[in-house]
Amino acid sequence: MTVLTSSTSPLLDARFHQVIAGLDSAHRRPANGGPRNSSERDPHAYIDYGFSIFPEQGDLIYLLCRTIGARRVAEFATSIGMSTLYFAAAMRDNGGGLVIGSELVPEKAAAAQRNLEAAGLLQWTDIRLGDARQTLRNLGGPIDFMLIDGWPGGAGPSLALQVMEIVAPQIRSGGLVMNDNGEADYLDYVRNPANGFRSMSLPLKGGTELSLKL
Ligand SMILES: C[S@@+](CC[C@H](N)C(=O)[O-])C[C@H]1O[C@@H](n2cnc3c(N)ncnc32)[C@H](O)[C@@H]1O
Secondary structure, three states, rough: OOOOOOOOOOOHHHHHHHHHHHHHHHHOOOOOOOOOOOOOOHHHHHHOOOOOOOOOHHHHHHHHHHHHOOOOEEOOOOOOOOHHHHHHHHHOOOOOOOEEEEEEOOHHHHHHHHHHHHHHHHEEEEEEOOHHHOOOOOOOEEEEEEHHHHHHHHHHHHOOHHHHHHHHHHHHHHHHHHOOOOHHHHHHHHOHHHHOOOEEEEOOOOOOEEEOOO
């Protein structure tokens, strides 16, 4: 087994890659495509599915967090912890920091904590159980990087936009936001200069929006 020393990045640690490989090979989404293609939208009905980011999106999260020296990051949502693992690796390699996660489904939050523990990265995380529209209301100080990787809601504004409106004032100038699902009202928000972001779409997983807080 590789021993994690103070100079060994988690990205060079077999434990990290074992956990990522396990999550990547596990069922990412159900055969019917999940809540976007089904009338069943209750997150509790999907406890066995991660709906996780792709590893290349995780690599980008890690690279960007290292580049900007991120020490305080947050995510909506955590699920079983794929994105959290990359954030936590960056916090660890930046010399310390905190990943504030959010997850509505207790079984998924518990799975994320087990995965982070298995990778030796739990200590850099604070996964808040409950509705992110409540749990991310007070992030305790400016945030360097935010992931908006949400869930289809009902009628009205997307959850991505609702959470973004709550966290946007808490992101520091020069901070970054990544969005995985390209919700139309969310894209309208970050691409409208009046809202204080500069934004572009990256060709990852069919479109990953990256936005800079001006
Ligand atoms: C796309 S997944 C997140 C994947 C995660 N970023 C990863 O890479 O593994 C979306 C998650 O949002 C959770 N969720 C849905 N509504 C929520 C809410 N209102 N507050 C917090 N979490 C919610 C779902 O249970 C689901 O696990």
